[in-house]
Amino acid sequence: MTPEDFDKLQSLLATRAGYRLSRDRIHLAEHRLGPIARREGYANVEALLSNLWANPVASLAWSVIEALLNAETWFRRDRIPFRILESELLPALSKARPDGRIKIWSAGCSTGQEAWSIAMTGLELGVPVELVATDLSQRAIEKARSGLYTGFEIQRGLTAKTMLRWFEPMDDQWMVKAELADAVRFGRANLLDEPTDDARFDVIFCRNVLSDMEPTRRARLLDGLERRLVDDGCLFLGAEEKLEGETVAFRAVNGRRGLYVKAPSALRRAA
């Protein structure tokens, strides 16, 4: 891949997905695009890209974008958010919403491990949770929806006891049991798109999305999350992520790493 190809890829990812493809990922990009080039019948990655620049077919562009997104995730990643959810948020919310279900959104859910981890927490507590999980990548969503994980994936973050409680062997993989499968609704969504409905959530998990985004697009993402979050709701960002002046809508909760609530100035919609 030429430096010009990489520049164009960076711009494609930035404009369509708000994603920052840093220069150190050039070899990773080359490696990930190889299988797409082969599948689409091109001699190599260069041929795939020169065709894409000359003839930007949406489906091919999206295959390329999806291959370059950072899909890394695992079960109960960082642990602490799930502990806070279990011991504080769900008990408090189920008191505050005695008749309703608690609405949670896993935004940027990748291959689904975060959503299943949230769903397990709700089911284990016996708290009714309505869980929506979305990702930009159709491929990631299809995998998430299949509920099938390799031995490596299923063991990363789950104890054997939890694995046996919620998954069963299926050929060489592990498949989510029906009881858990019914607890999550997966769909494709771009977090930069304007909301087309008025769904609002009590808790939003949007972890390790912001840090991979173009700095100039972060405010737009955060604005979308703010509009989707009820005024007394909670937002989880990734453990390593910090807001740095992108928004005044959220403030960090002291002593709860990664946890944010709406700042008083953002409560205008309550009026």
Added chain:
Amino acid sequence: MDFRTCLIVDDSRIIRKVARRIVEGLGYEVDEAADGAEAFAYCTGAMPDVLLVDWNMPVMDGITFLRRLRAMPGGKRPKVLFCTIETRPERIAEALAAGADDYVMKPFDGEILQSKLTEVGAIAA
């Protein structure tokens, strides 16, 4: 609690070598045993903080060793991860019932071992 030593119990030298590299990377001092009887003799001398134990081994298998370990004075203290190629749920449940703190299906990697050791409290989250 300060966990420092790990005994790797596996009849495969290659598995022991791979596991040793991972566990040493997590800050443990590692020793090896090639079967349950060797491991048992080791534990009567010095009880390790963590054990990785294979199931099928000559002389004494992992389940027999685990049951004897748990019956020894001080044998309930170490964290035991069963590490085997066995993936049937009823066998995994059997190992947990015999006293394993957690269970690792082979093949595994560093991320899995680290995640499992964190989950049983052997390393800080």
